Amino acid sequence: MDTATSSSPDAPVRAGRDHGGHDRIGRRPISNAQVVTAAVGAGAGVAALFPIRVVSRLTGINPVTIRAWERRYGLVMPERTPGGHRLYSRADVEVLRAASRLVEQGVSISRASRLLDDPVHPREHREDRLLERFQERLHALDEDGMSAVLEASLSADAEGTDEQLLDRLPGLVPTLPRLEQRFLDGWLEGLLAFRIYQRVAQPGERRVLVCSPTDPAHRTWALVFALGLVGSGLRPAMLYAPRLDDLAEAVQRIDAVAVVLGGGARAWAGLAPGMLAAPAFVEDAGEGFLPLGQEMGDARARVISFLSTDADPS
Structure with missing residues (x-):
């Protein structure tokens, strides 16, 4: 070595x-x-x-x-x-x-x-190389190496954010073997839990429920979306493939101020307007939903902006 x-x-x-x-x-x-x-x-x-x-x-x-x-x-x-x-x-x-x-x-x-x-x-080339390095470490199932690449992306970014690398991870999922998909999600879950643990809970901190269907791509998307909310004054909570009645109950139990639904409106076709006691966002437009759009960074900013101004983002 x-x-x-x-x-x-x-x-x-x-x-x-x-x-x-x-x-x-x-x-x-x-x-x-x-x-x-x-x-x-x-x-x-x-x-x-x-x-x-x-x-x-x-x-x-x-x-x-x-x-x-x-x-x-x-x-x-x-x-x-x-x-x-x-x-x-x-x-x-x-x-x-x-x-x-x-x-x-x-x-x-x-x-x-x-x-x-x-x-x-050039920054674009640097980001591509970081993503390649991350994928190499993921292929080796090397969580420490994955974390080191993420740390390098944070230090290399003038704005001090690692979201550019994280936000590209859902795009990798369709190309990954099942083992690597699951390993990636496990690593992301650990990272999310660690970052939430690091934060000191603020009085009146608002909670956002982030949900995904069962497929790996949307599960990864939801985890990455939630990671970007940490530090913005919002505290994400994750829920995977919930039954609709469980989803409605979870919103009430944690007093969620918003719900983010991965997978588009079709994945939540049985969810009737008014069933949730909080505004619900989806990637595409649908009756009773607020649209997020396809780009991860813009979608996250849309939710944060909506909750900070209480204005309709459409």
Whole structure:
């Protein structure tokens, strides 16, 4: 596995040597020839990929710092071997060198990451790579790795939100095997519970009941929608495939100020207007429902805006 040492992630700690000629992580400095030998796939027409120990020597940055910059700020997105070892491209090396120079000039690493994000790494490309990394970790059923990618997306976003990555997850579901669908939902449920637990309940905090049919895509959609409500002054509660009478009872029991129904009006065809003691939102228009629209971020903003102004969003 990657060699670890203790170091602050906010400064480019140099990989120095001890008096015996060894570097501080226990290996002798490698020569240029050794760097070439260590590069993976360095043949003609194939881009070289370097393990983290080689990148540390090429950049002078401690491996712990490299990993922290990757995990917290999404600065680089290395490939992975089947065994989980990081492999960095030449472009990754140059980005790390540039970040190190900026940090040495007094620029914070979070700002350096944003400066390097454009034009070297356009945001759209960064988001695509984060999503690819997330899907890789999901395929490995690696919940810690999934959380690390989410943390990187949060740090890389100038607005300080991870919703851009989360909001794309429902679109993955139709392409996933059943095992990965269920693993993803379990991870999202844990994340939602943790974020709700972290929040201190506010007096008068209003609750929104978020419901979904049984199919995996809408279940994931509902979980992601609920995650985005946390921190907006609204407290989501989840209910999966409820009977209509149970749904009506749940609204009353938690004193919900709104109900969000995943799956569109057709999935809730038996729900008559006036059956619920709270306004009900669905993705599409339907009699007795308020429309959300198809885009996740806009739909969530629509509910929050409606409840903050008590105005009809249509």
